[in-house]
Amino acid sequence: QSVLTQPPSVSAAPGQKVTISCSGSSSNIGINYVSWYQQLPGTAPKLLIYYDSERPSGIPDRFSGSKSGTSATLGITGLQTGDEADYYCGTWDSSLIAGVFGGGTKLTVL
Amino acid sequence: QVQLQQWGAGLLKPSETLSLTCAVYGGSFSDSSWSWIRQPPGKGLEWIGEINHSGITKYNPSLKSRVTMSVDTSKNQFSLRLTSVTAADTAVYYCARVIWGIRGLIVRVKYYYIDVWGKGTTVTVSS
Numbered sequence: 001q002s003v004l005t006q007p008p009s010v011s012a013a014p015g016q017k018v019t020i021s022c023s024g025s026s027s028n029i030g031i032n033y034v035s036w037y038q039q040l041p042g043t044a045p046k047l048l049i050y051y052d053s054e055r056p057s058g059i060p061d062r063f064s065g066s067k068s069g070t071s072a073t074l075g076i077t078g079l080q081t082g083d084e085a086d087y088y089c090g091t092w093d094s095s096l097i098a099g100v101f102g103g104g105t106k107l108t109v110l
Numbered sequence: 111q112v113q114l115q116q117w118g119a120g121l122l123k124p125s126e127t128l129s130l131t132c133a134v135y136g137g138s139f140s141d142s143s144w145s146w147i148r149q150p151p152g153k154g155l156e157w158i159g160e161i162n163h164s165g166i167t168k169y170n171p172s173l174k175s176r177v178t179m180s181v182d183t184s185k186n187q188f189s190l191r192l193t194s195v196t197a198a199d200t201a202v203y204y205c206a207r208v209i210w211g212i213r214g215l216i217v218r219v220k221y222y223y224i225d226v227w228g229k230g231t232t233v234t235v236s237s
Contacts, residue, residue, distance in 0.1 A: 002154055033213070035223035037155075044204055044227040045155065051213070051221055088155055092210070092222035098170050099145065099157035099208075099222060 003028060004089050004102035011108040012079055020074040020105045022089030028100055032092045034072040036065055039086045039104075048087075049074065079109050112137035114228035116205045122235045128192040132205030132228055139163055139186040143208040145224065146179065146190045148201040156201075160208050161188055195235045202230040
């Protein structure tokens with residue numbers, strides 16, 4: 001049971017937009033920044049978003065992040081088949097004194 | 111550019127001790143914290159803990175009694191030991207670099223994220 005809650009799967013057609021939600025609490029998302037990771041099949045996760053909405057160098061602006069209260073959202077526009085992957089949110093939990101992740105969301109580009 | 115190379119035994123029997131090491135190449139070993147994260151087959155990511163160059167550690171409360179992390183600054187390496195393993199510890203284990211701190215002068219908000227990941231080591235626990 002993950003501390004952060006994500007939908008198990010989302011899907012959309014190529015070229016469309018999709019959003020992935022991440023729900024937490026007042027001890028994690030509510031007070032700390034959120035990060036997002038993309039994990040392509042058989043590979044290590046890769047940082048997509050940090051500071052809730054900042055993209056590392058090299059990450060296209062098709063990927064965006066936002067946060068409101070104790071929930072965060074990853075948005076992906078102009079979907080490509082290469083975006084098919086598992087996506088994870090993460091943050092620090094100040095009550096647990098530990099890093100925490102969501103359970104992951106599998107994106108299918110139909 | 112920081113790169114992480116990890117290694118360790120991939121097949122263990124129940125009750126044995128898991129031991130993994132991660133070497134850091136490039137960047138400053140002393141300026142960062144270092145973490146271990148695992149992923150059971152078909153499941154999500156689980157934070158195991160972190161250690162800094164001074165050896166100060168934080169562990170996942172659910173694993174704390176079995177986990178020990180250590181650091182060798184002379185070799186730019188950090189290690190993970192997990193005792194009394196069971197089948198539930200079967201997973202891909204990743205070493206990683208942690209970026210963390212506090213932003214803001216009036217409203218101070220903590221940031222904590224992983225910006226560099228090792229390739230992962232598959233550890234299987236089976237009798």
